[in-house]
Amino acid sequence: MKPKPEHTTQRLKTLLHCEDNLETDLGAWFPGERVVFRGKDLFSELNDLPWMSLLLYGITGRLINSKQNRLFESIWALCVSYPDPRLWNNRVAALAGTARSTGALGVAAATAVTEAKIYGGQANFGAIEFVKHALNSYQRDPGNFANFVNDELKTKRVIPGFGRPIVANDERIPPLMRVVTELGYQDEPHLNLVFEVERILLEGRKRMRMNITGLAAALAADQGLTTQEYSAYLIHAFGAGIVPCYLNAVETTAGSFFPLRCDRIQYEGQETRKWA
Amino acid sequence: MAKEKDVIHSRIWSEEPEADNPFAAARCFCAGYDVYGEVIHKASWIEYVYLMFRGERPESAQAKQFERLAIALANPGPRDHSVRAAMNGGVGGSTSAACLMAALGVGAGQFGGAHEVALAMYCWEQCAQDLAQWRECLQSPPSGALGEFWPDLEHAPGFDPYGQSCPTPVLQTLELLAAGKPSTRLRWLSEHREELEADADGPLAMTGVAAAALADLEFSIEQGEMVFLLLRLPGAAAHALEQRKFGWRRYPFFSDGLHLSNDPGPTTTAKTENEHETEA
Numbered sequence: 001m002k003p004k005p006e007h008t009t010q011r012l013k014t015l016l017h018c019e020d021n022l023e024t025d026l027g028a029w030f031p032g033e034r035v036v037f038r039g040k041d042l043f044s045e046l047n048d049l050p051w052m053s054l055l056l057y058g059i060t061g062r063l064i065n066s067k068q069n070r071l072f073e074s075i076w077a078l079c080v081s082y083p084d085p086r087l088w089n090n091r092v093a094a095l096a097g098t099a100r101s102t103g104a105l106g107v108a109a110a111t112a113v114t115e116a117k118i119y120g121g122q123a124n125f126g127a128i129e130f131v132k133h134a135l136n137s138y139q140r141d142p143g144n145f146a147n148f149v150n151d152e153l154k155t156k157r158v159i160p161g162f163g164r165p166i167v168a169n170d171e172r173i174p175p176l177m178r179v180v181t182e183l184g185y186q187d188e189p190h191l192n193l194v195f196e197v198e199r200i201l202l203e204g205r206k207r208m209r210m211n212i213t214g215l216a217a218a219l220a221a222d223q224g225l226t227t228q229e230y231s232a233y234l235i236h237a238f239g240a241g242i243v244p245c246y247l248n249a250v251e252t253t254a255g256s257f258f259p260l261r262c263d264r265i266q267y268e269g270q271e272t273r274k275w276a
Numbered sequence: 277m278a279k280e281k282d283v284i285h286s287r288i289w290s291e292e293p294e295a296d297n298p299f300a301a302a303r304c305f306c307a308g309y310d311v312y313g314e315v316i317h318k319a320s321w322i323e324y325v326y327l328m329f330r331g332e333r334p335e336s337a338q339a340k341q342f343e344r345l346a347i348a349l350a351n352p353g354p355r356d357h358s359v360r361a362a363m364n365g366g367v368g369g370s371t372s373a374a375c376l377m378a379a380l381g382v383g384a385g386q387f388g389g390a391h392e393v394a395l396a397m398y399c400w401e402q403c404a405q406d407l408a409q410w411r412e413c414l415q416s417p418p419s420g421a422l423g424e425f426w427p428d429l430e431h432a433p434g435f436d437p438y439g440q441s442c443p444t445p446v447l448q449t450l451e452l453l454a455a456g457k458p459s460t461r462l463r464w465l466s467e468h469r470e471e472l473e474a475d476a477d478g479p480l481a482m483t484g485v486a487a488a489a490l491a492d493l494e495f496s497i498e499q500g501e502m503v504f505l506l507l508r509l510p511g512a513a514a515h516a517l518e519q520r521k522f523g524w525r526r527y528p529f530f531s532d533g534l535h536l537s538n539d540p541g542p543t544t545t546a547k548t549e550n551e552h553e554t555e556a
Contacts, residue, residue, distance in 0.1 A: 011478070015438050020533045028536045039538035105373050112381065115425075125425040231425065261298040266283040267290030269331065270308035275318045 052076075059232045060225070067183050068223060072233065074179040075219065079172045079212045080120075081240035083248075085257070089114040089238060090245040097249025098257035106246040107239065114238050119213075121231060126160030127217035128230045131190050135221070138193055149200045161194065161214025162201055172212040180219065188222035191215075288328060307331050322346060325506075329499050337457040338493060344456065345489045348449040348482070349504065351511025358383025359512045366516035367524040379512030380505055386429055388483060394422055394501040396434035396487030401497065405464045407471060414476040422497065432476035434484025442469065442479040450485045461488040 027037045035042040037054075038061050046054060049063075052073045056064050064072070085094035089110045096106025115121030130152075137148045153159050164170055180186050194217075198210040220230045249257050291301040304311045307327050315324055319333075322343040326334040334342060352359055361382035365375035386392045398421050403409035419429035431437035450469070454462040465472070465480070465488045473479050483504075490500035519527055 011438055011440060020530060021535065022530070022533055023535045023537060025536070025538045028534050028539070034542060036536060036539055039540060041540055041543045044543040045540075101373070102371060105371060105377070108374070108377060112377075122423065122425050129424070259299055260284070262291040262293035262301050263298065264281065264283050265289060265291055266285050267287070267305075268285055269287035269290070272305060272310070273308040275309050275314045275333070 055236075056233060060229050062224075064223075067185075071179065071183055071185060071219060071223070074176060075216045076237045077240065078175050078179070079216055080234075080237045081242075083241050083244045085245040085249065087241070088116065089120065090242055093242045093246035094249040094257050097246045098252070098255055100250065100254055103243070103246050103250075107242050110242045110245075111235065111238065114235075114242075120238065121234065123160060123213050124217065124234050125227065125231050127213040128221055128225075128227050130160045131194060131214065131218045131221050132227070134197060135190055135193050138196075145196070146200045149197055150204065153201070153204070153206070159197070159201070159208070161217055162197065162210050163206070163208040164211045168207075168209055170209065170211045170215075173210065173215055176212065176215060176219075185219065185222065188219075190218035190221040194218040287331065309333075325503075326493075329495065329503065334493075341453060341456045341458065341489065342493055344449075344453060345486065345493075346507050348445075348453075349486060349507040351514070352482070352508060353511065354515050356383075356511075357385070357388060358508060359515050362512035362516040363519040363527070366519035367522070367527040369520065372513070372516070375516035376509055376513060379509060379516075383505060383508055383512070386426060386433070387431070388481070390501045390504045391422070391426060392433045392483045393487045393490065393504045394497050395429065396484055397491050397495075397497045397500045398422060399433060400461055400487060400491045405461070407468060410468075410472055411475045414472065431478065434481060434487050435473065435476035435478040436481040437478045439479035439481065442473065446480055446482050446485055449482065450480070453485065453489050458492045458494075459489075461492050 025039060027035065027042075029035050037046055038057060040046050046057070049057065050069055050073075053064050053069050056062070056068075056072060082090070085091055092110040092113050093106040096102075096109060113120075117123065134145075134148070134152075138145045141148075149159070177186070180191070185191070194210055194214050197214070198208075201208040217230065220233070225233065288307060290305045292303040294300045294302040303313065306315065306324070309315050309327070311324075315327075319327070320339060320343070323334055323339045326339065326342055354360065354363060358379045361378035362375040365371075365378045370378075383389045384391055386395060395418060398418055399410065399413045402418070403413050414432040414435070417429040417432050420426065450462065450466055453459060454466040462485070465484070469480055486504055487500065490503060495503055
């Protein structure tokens with residue numbers, strides 16, 4: 001392609017401008033002196049923040065209050081950190097332990113695996129997108145909301161945040177709702193709406209219940225998190241379950257985590273054949 | 277009745293155990309071929325990789341084409357984002373796996389990475405060799421086509437939004453692969469490159485050549501994405517090890533490169549502490 005001269009300048013302009021030049025309002029380390037974190041001094045202005053508040057400040061640029069901090073911590077603590085090494089992401093950490101890899105490698109790999117479709121990152125993304133979309137729909141036409149929900153289910157076959165593999169009910173909802181009620185967040189628009197969605201779905205053929213993904217997404221949306229902020233907030237959410245799965249495996253006999261005999265591979269492919 | 281044990285279902289791999297140990301394999305078969313009894317003697321590495329993904333041996337021309345692609349992708353060089361990620365692991369003394377994980381995590385992206393290749397392969401699937409459809413696809417890139425949780429696509433996949441003209445290595449690779457077989461898409465890409473570049477508002481990139489080559493080799497989009505990730509690891513590994521030896525002192529830190537737009541300046545507390553240190 002023969003680029004036009006004026007286009008040539010435009011194309012390169014971004015890279016030339018950014019060469020050895022990062023303009024940012026995120027923060028910086030001043031070696032031996034101080035750290036600026038989104039426009040505030042970490043050691044004198046943010047020094048009393050709990051870690052969750054600092055995390056959310058980093059993500060959103062907004063400071064949360066102690067009630068919000070408790071809510072966001074409770075979502076992590078009660079909902080996604082099960083120390084069961086059979087769970088797919090936890091199992092990665094346990095495999096790292098039994099294979100005598102390092103903690104960070106096992107946990108990083110498990111965290112990456114958590115960005116999954118049937119649970120974790122992609123499911124949470126879908127759930128908050130749905131609750132936001134659903135509230136818009138409800139506000140536009142409340143009388144037609146049941147049709148909206150049923151149409152979503154019909155066209156997409158799933159509604160993120162509703163239904164659950166293995167079991168129908170979600171044991172995490174009552175304990176999280178107790179915290180929500182205690183904090184006074186029980187009457188918020190997205191939250192009310194997800195219970196209405198559940199009511200509609202329970203009347204349908206599939207009788208789907210809300211799962212924790214739907215509830216947590218509604219609570220976060222009510223606190224003003226965008227889809228991207230919510231996804232970022234949840235990246236480390238599974239950590240309290242993942243880390244002990246690694247430790248437990250690395251503290252037991254090497255290679256002893258669910259060993260598999262050769263005949264546990266059920267081969268369903270081509271018959272034995274010759275290469276030549 | 278005892279519950280049946282869980283099994284791993286596979287069309288790729290089967291094993292026969294050693295007589296004295298059910299946990300050790302005596303013979304391993306890949307798609308029906310005896311790996312240690314025969315494949316290791318007769319196959320090239322690239323043929324074996326192709327077999328794993330496709331379930332069948334490649335024809336000799338396919339194997340040659342695949343190997344050439346593997347060489348083209350093996351090392352994007354130390355300025356590439358994925359290799360830089362691996363080198364950041366190297367200079368800090370991170371573990372070898374961390375360096376490769378860094379390369380994979382960064383090289384997975386849709387700006388020069390494996391997801392861009394997947395999206396370009398998606399364009400091939402949608403547009404085949406129809407210029408009008410390509411125009412539509414390149415001018416309105418298929419953001420979210422392979423998963424809405426990915427960041428929005430900001431350029432036409434397979435093309436470089438910052439490029440001036442198609443770089444020589446990209447042209448050399450395209451020319452060589454288009455002359456080989458299979459190359460239906462590669463030849464069409466070579467013939468229509470300039471029109472496509474105009475529609476994409478940028479020159480063809482190596483991701484675009486890789487996508488066409490992987491599609492010609494009959495890899496699915498998911499397989500192509502995986503293969504691209506895999507094939508770029510050698511360079512990342514070698515550069516990470518090299519930088520581990522050079523060390524962080526000889527590696528760019530961009531000391532004067534960060535410009536903070538909202539620096540509050542030293543606070544009273546910080547000033548006081550520094551003054552104490554000076555006094556001490």
